Amino acid sequence: MLAAVLSATIVGLEALPVSVEVDVGPGLPTFAIVGLPDPAVQEARERVRSAIRNSHYEVPPRRTIVNLAPGDRRKEGPALDLPIALAVLIATGQLAQHAVTGHLAVGELGLDGSVRTVPGVLAVAQAAQALHARGLLVPEANALEAAAGEEVPVYAIPTLRAAVQHLQGTHPIQTTEGAVLDPPPEDAAPDDLAEVRGQGAARRALEIAGAGGHNLLLIGPPGVGKTMLARRLPTILPRLSGAEAVEVTKIYSVAGLLPAWQGLITRRPFRAPHHAASAPAIVGGGSSARPGEITLAHHGVLFLDELPEFRHDVLEGLRQPMEDGIVVVARAAGTVRFPARFSLIAAMNPCPCGYRGDGRRDCTCTPGRLQHYLARLSGPLLDRIDLHVEVPRPPTDELLSGNPGEPSSAVRERVTVARMRATTRAAACQAVGLPLRGPQRWGPVSAEALAFMRAAADRLVLAARATERVLRVARTIADLEGAEAVAVHHLAEALRYRVLDRWAPPAP
Amino acid sequence: MGFGSPAPEVPAPACGEEIAAWVGLSRLPGVGPRTVAGWVARAGSARAVWQHLPSFVQKRADAAEILAAWGEVDPSAVLAGARSLGLTVLAACEPGFPALLRAIPDPPPVLYVRGRLDEAPSVAVVGARRATPYGLAAAERLAFDLAQEGITIVSGLARGIDSAAHKAALDGGGRTVAVLGCGADVIYPPEHRRLAEAVAAQGALVSEFPPGTPPLPGHFPRRNRIISGIALGVVVVEGAQDSGALMTVDYALDQGREVFAVPGSIFSPRSRAPHSLLRQGARLVEGAGDILTELGLGSRARSTPGEGEMVTAGESCAVPAPSGGAEGKARLLTLLEGGPQRLDDLAEQASLSASAVGALVTMLELQGLVRTLPGQMVMRNPTGRGRGG
Numbered sequence: 097m098l099a100a101v102l103s104a105t106i107v108g109l110e111a112l113p114v115s116v117e118v119d120v121g122p123g124l125p126t127f128a129i130v131g132l133p134d135p136a137v138q139e140a141r142e143r144v145r146s147a148i149r150n151s152h153y154e155v156p157p158r159r160t161i162v163n164l165a166p167g168d169r170r171k172e173g174p175a176l177d178l179p180i181a182l183a184v185l186i187a188t189g190q191l192a193q194h195a196v197t198g199h200l201a202v203g204e205l206g207l208d209g210s211v212r213t214v215p216g217v218l219a220v221a222q223a224a225q226a227l228h229a230r231g232l233l234v235p236e237a238n239a240l241e242a243a244a245g246e247e248v249p250v251y252a253i254p255t256l257r258a259a260v261q262h263l264q265g266t267h268p269i270q271t272t273e274g275a276v277l278d279p280p281p282e283d284a285a286p287d288d289l290a291e292v293r294g295q296g297a298a299r300r301a302l303e304i305a306g307a308g309g310h311n312l313l314l315i316g317p318p319g320v321g322k323t324m325l326a327r328r329l330p331t332i333l334p335r336l337s338g339a340e341a342v343e344v345t346k347i348y349s350v351a352g353l354l355p356a357w358q359g360l361i362t363r364r365p366f367r368a369p370h371h372a373a374s375a376p377a378i379v380g381g382g383s384s385a386r387p388g389e390i391t392l393a394h395h396g397v398l399f400l401d402e403l404p405e406f407r408h409d410v411l412e413g414l415r416q417p418m419e420d421g422i423v424v425v426a427r428a429a430g431t432v433r434f435p436a437r438f439s440l441i442a443a444m445n446p447c448p449c450g451y452r453g454d455g456r457r458d459c460t461c462t463p464g465r466l467q468h469y470l471a472r473l474s475g476p477l478l479d480r481i482d483l484h485v486e487v488p489r490p491p492t493d494e495l496l497s498g499n500p501g502e503p504s505s506a507v508r509e510r511v512t513v514a515r516m517r518a519t520t521r522a523a524a525c526q527a528v529g530l531p532l533r534g535p536q537r538w539g540p541v542s543a544e545a546l547a548f549m550r551a552a553a554d555r556l557v558l559a560a561r562a563t564e565r566v567l568r569v570a571r572t573i574a575d576l577e578g579a580e581a582v583a584v585h586h587l588a589e590a591l592r593y594r595v596l597d598r599w600a601p602p603a604p
Numbered sequence: 605m606g607f608g609s610p611a612p613e614v615p616a617p618a619c620g621e622e623i624a625a626w627v628g629l630s631r632l633p634g635v636g637p638r639t640v641a642g643w644v645a646r647a648g649s650a651r652a653v654w655q656h657l658p659s660f661v662q663k664r665a666d667a668a669e670i671l672a673a674w675g676e677v678d679p680s681a682v683l684a685g686a687r688s689l690g691l692t693v694l695a696a697c698e699p700g701f702p703a704l705l706r707a708i709p710d711p712p713p714v715l716y717v718r719g720r721l722d723e724a725p726s727v728a729v730v731g732a733r734r735a736t737p738y739g740l741a742a743a744e745r746l747a748f749d750l751a752q753e754g755i756t757i758v759s760g761l762a763r764g765i766d767s768a769a770h771k772a773a774l775d776g777g778g779r780t781v782a783v784l785g786c787g788a789d790v791i792y793p794p795e796h797r798r799l800a801e802a803v804a805a806q807g808a809l810v811s812e813f814p815p816g817t818p819p820l821p822g823h824f825p826r827r828n829r830i831i832s833g834i835a836l837g838v839v840v841v842e843g844a845q846d847s848g849a850l851m852t853v854d855y856a857l858d859q860g861r862e863v864f865a866v867p868g869s870i871f872s873p874r875s876r877a878p879h880s881l882l883r884q885g886a887r888l889v890e891g892a893g894d895i896l897t898e899l900g901l902g903s904r905a906r907s908t909p910g911e912g913e914m915v916t917a918g919e920s921c922a923v924p925a926p927s928g929g930a931e932g933k934a935r936l937l938t939l940l941e942g943g944p945q946r947l948d949d950l951a952e953q954a955s956l957s958a959s960a961v962g963a964l965v966t967m968l969e970l971q972g973l974v975r976t977l978p979g980q981m982v983m984r985n986p987t988g989r990g991r992g993g
Contacts (some may be wrong), residue, residue: 108785258837296948296958442727447979458734463763463795488946488979552970573959588963588970598976 097121099186099193102200103179104223105171106216108425108432109350111199111223115165116176118183123159129165129593142557143174143205144181151209151257160463175214178203178233181256182263195263198230201253209256211466213237215352219344224248231271233259239355241349242275244360245342250274251316274359290503294490298325301485301505301593306332308572311418311440311480313403315595316487317454322443323368325487326399329441330364331504333397334512335415340395343435347394351387354415365396367438371405379413385432390417393438401440404472411474414440418480442481444473454489471594482565482592514575522557540581541570548584552591562597566590624679625654626695630713631677631814634666638710641696650697650713682814689789689815692717705833708859712812712830716788718809722947724779725901726756728831728856730849731765731841735808737944739765739842739874741986743771746839748987749892751778755901756807756833758783760827761796765841770803772872772987780807783830785823787811787987792819802867810834816849824848829855836899837862839889843877853886862898864889932956934963937984942973947976 099118104111127141127586138182139296140162145155161182164171179201183318185191202220203211217238224232225246232250234242239252249271250403253259261267292299298314302325305312314322336344341360348354369378369389380388390398400406417423421437446452448469452459461469553563565580569590629650643653643660652661657674661667674885685962686693692716694701702721705711715721720887721790729747731739740814747769757773759766761782773780782803786792788811791800803809806990812830814824828851832838843849853863865886868875895901902949935954941947945953965982968974974984 145983294948296951297962300958356861362923453977453981455979455981460734467795482662486978486980488981490948551965555970585963588966589959591966591970592962 097187099183101179101183101186101196102198102227102229103126103176103202104200104220104445105169105173105175106219106350108171109346109387109434111216111219112169113178113227114171114179114485115225116179116183117165118180118283118600119161119163119186119421120156120187121159121161125157125159125164127160129162129164131162131167132170133164134170134177135165136174139177140174140177140180141179142206143355145205147177147205147209147256148184149442150207151255151260153185153257153444154411155184156188158488160187163182164354170406170437173201174204174212175216175220178211178253181205182259185260191260191263195265195292199233199263200224200227200229200231201233201259203233203235203253205256211235211253211255211259211355216346216350217242217247218249218342218349221246221248221250222346229590231301233262236419239272239348240274240359242347243272244345245274247446260517267479280421285322287328287331288504289332289507290500292321292325292328293499294501295321295325295487297592298485298487299501299507301483302329303332304569304572304576304593305329305441305483306507307437307576307577308482308518309515310437310482310569313379313484313596314441314443314487315446315484316443316444317450317452317489320333320487320489321588322487323399326368326397326401326441326443327366328504329397329439330366332507333364334440334508334515336362336364336395344395346392346436347387351392353392361576365393366399368399368401371402371407373406373410375410375413376405378410378437379417380423380434381427384424385427385449386433390414390423390425390433390438394435396438398438398440400440400442403444404469409475410475412511413476415476415480418477440481446486453486454510456489463529473596478596479565482569483592484597485594486595491502494518510576513578514572516552517575517578518572539574541567542565542581542583544581545570545584545587549587553589556591556594556598558594558597566594612639620673620777620948622649622651622697625650625694626713627679627682628654628674628677628695628867630671630812631679631682631811632670635670636710637712637812641709644696645814650695651800658901663685678687681692687715690718691788691815692720694721698717702834705830708833709827711833714812715830716813716815717808718788718810719804719806721781721808721810722779722903723755724754724756725894725899726781726835727899728757728758728835728838728852729769730759730828730831730838730852731843732847732849732877733762733764733766734874735764735768735842736872736874737981737983738872739866740768741799741983743768743841745986746841746866746889746892746895747772747780748776748785750774750895753892753896753898753901754778756781760785760824760831761792761803761809763793763796767796767799769841770799775800775987778806781834782807782809783827783834784809784811784819784844785818785827786819787815789811789815790818801905807949819852825851827969828852832856832859833860836901837864839864839866839895840878840881840886841866842868842872842874844873844878845880847877850881853881862887864895864898866890929964929967932960933968935974936961936964936968936982940982940984944977944981947980947982950982 101116103114103116105114142292148155186193202214203215217234218241221242227250229248231246234250235251236254239250251269252272262269274513316322341362346360367389376382378389378392417436423434423436425432447461447466449460451457570582570586573586573589644650647653662668683693696711696713743765751773756779757769758781759769770780780803790807791797832852832855840849863886865878865881866889939953951958973984974979976982
């Protein structure tokens with residue numbers, strides 16, 4: 097007898113619908129799976145047979161063929177266990193086909209028939225929605241996640257037996273409720289900018305970075321709080337919108353990083369990969385095209401501590417995603433696109449020994465070594481970092497008794513308002529047909545400010561590109577202030593955040 | 605100023621042969637400047653020494669080597685080689701050779717010069733390579749002010765105090781001479797290439813070592829005697845207990861030069877050298893006036909440093925002074941009078957936001973009135989105007 101159950105497998109970030117067909121017929125007792133299964137799918141044979149038996153159903157000793165359609169795409173992972181088991185039960189007459197038709201099922205089976213969590217359930221829910229499925233059967237621990245994004249009825253399945261009884265109508269399971277609020281309520285942030293004492297200039301740079309979506313480089317001796325500052329950038333960025341939260345949750349779910357029983361991720365992600373990480377780990381890819389750190393930082397913050405220690409190919413690999421907000425990973429069976437729109441914060445010591453400008457200890461670096469160290473930074477990557485700011489060592493008494501800084505919530509308000517101004521200006525540009533790139537985007541710049549900028553660029557030997565960065569940052573500073581036109585003091589402040597241009601001025 | 609050394613008489617216009625002989629003598633292995641000076645004093649001319657060299661060296665253990673070199677060295681080829689590199693070769697007998705240097709016990713037989721040496725009074729400014737911001741500021745202030753008085757600043761083109769002194773002299777529109785421990789066509793340290801070009805254009809790069817000589821450690825002590833030898837006095841700005849600057853001072857004392865020292869912080873190990881000199885009787889320097897008075901130079905000598913000579917905001921600077929913020933700028937400049945300050949502290953003391961203080965400091969920087977040091981420290985510009993602006 098022939099049976100078919102709908103399921104899905106993850107390709108990149110998306111779920112590809114898979115039809116699981118089972119034919120049980122006369123012949124030698126075998127159990128074969130065809131249709132490009134990977135090893136984890138092959139092993140479903142053993143899990144499915146044990147799970148069926150231990151759920152008090154039968155596996156008749158007959159010739160059983162499982163086909164996974166479409167047959168030309170590779171199927172990965174154990175998520176197909178549950179649909180295979182259901183199809184076998186249908187094919188052996190233990191479950192009615194009509195009870196299952198229109199449902200989509202995913203889940204890994206334990207030998208005892210329990211249903212275990214699988215990655216990518218949110219993506220599967222989206223696929224089920226697109227197919228207008230009657231219902232979606234998912235492991236219990238994934239139910240909140242599945243219900244977070246879509247309207248398809250989600251059933252939390254604890255065991256194979258419970259799934260069968262639910263489908264037969266003998267013990268129906270309640271649908272899991274989930275609603276997407278916009279913006280979703282945010283769980284209490286453990287980090288707050290108020291905990292950072294002193295560091296006025298760095299806090300200000302963080303606020304500008306947040307308001308303008310600028311990338312930021314923190315330069316300072318070890319142990320002055322660069323990581324602490326970076327960690328707090330997500331807390332001053334505008335809250336995730338509902339759609340953004342779904343996107344982020346989907347990425348974490350596919351990567352298998354979503355904790356069980358978790359619904360939507362509502363806080364902006366913060367990723368801090370180690371500098372020894374490989375290019376596939378950061379950018380994404382590898383044999384199974386998994387999202388890399390930059391995709392995990394989508395809508396959030398990517399923090400690269402010890403920037404000059406990162407491998408050159410890793411940093412080069414960041415350039416294209418930073419430009420496009422998307423990373424394209426090529427693999428044997430085609431290309432996969434992952435979103436990667438993140439704010440970059442990088443940190444580095446001011447010199448190889450780390451004590452340049454520290455005051456407490458002498459720097460032992462020769463100018464040659466310092467030049468060599470700075471030269472390790474990839475020029476094209478630096479070009480995409482608008483703000484460089486020094487984070488000096490604060491005096492000890494400031495750490496102990498300094499006043500707590502402004503809380504993240506206050507800064508977030510200003511950042512959100514500034515972002516709205518920029519969005520409004522961009523929309524206005526678009527309305528009158530002005531290009532979004534180029535000077536128009538900066539809005540009006542006072543004549544005095546232009547003269548100042550020209551003189552400053554001359555005097556500081558700024559490259560044309562650096563000059564443009566300064567203008568962009570000045571625009572954000574003006575937005576934070578609520579000013580219509582970019583004025584001299586906006587530019588003057590923006591010039592402060594070009595530390596590296598001053599340390600290593602471009603050759604004329 | 606007494607120079608108690610057996611100096612050759614002021615030379616008659618030197619003929620080519622005499623110059624060639626000096627060049628030849630400078631290339632003999634194991635024969636130092638003091639020996640050459642002694643021989644020439646005995647024989648009356650370098651030419652005489654060169655022609656009768658075997659009689660001078662016969663008692664020496666290394667006579668064979670010296671005589672072998674004597675046979676091989678071709679002074680005219682050396683001269684031509686140096687000239688093809690754009691270097692001037694000055695033998696000790698020539699009128700252009702610095703008179704003060706000729707009078708020291710061990711004058712270099714030959715100087716290779718890029719640029720131009722003149723007879724203007726000069727002062728050496730030397731000190732630590734790894735200097736503190738204070739030391740650099742002091743060196744700049746002194747060199748700048750001395751240069752404006754027409755004094756040539758002599759130093760060693762090293763990192764730290766040396767290069768700060770050269771740069772400030774150039775900024776002050778004066779002349780400066782760098783004495784090198786390598787060939788005059790070799791620049792060490794390499795990051796000073798541009799500075800070296802500027803020095804050659806507005807003064808001279810000088811070396812006793814033939815072109816192409818690498819900067820070996822043993823060369824630097826030797827060149828220190830030239831630094832003090834050219835100058836009327838030596839100013840030590842910063843240095844640790846065993847600083848190379850103290851070696852220059854030893855030469856200066858041997859040569860009868862004045863020694864000056866700039867006091868430093870009692871907490872800094874870089875103050876050990878100048879403070880020990882002060883204890884031994886070196887002149888304490890607070891400003892260029894102290895040096896000028898002691899050396900009897902400079903009618904316009906100023907006795908107190910600094911006060912009231914700061915360029916006021918908006919004046920003599922390439923950057924247009926933006927309207928507004930004048931009050932804030934004045935307040936910041938006042939706060940900075942006591943020395944460098946952290947940016948955050950400035951903001952707090954001036955009751956300004958981090959953003960406002962950042963903008964004001966940048967404007968002051970562009971006007972050349974202040975500087976930002978590594979570690980977000982802000983200090984007033986010691987020379988009162990920007991560098992290279």
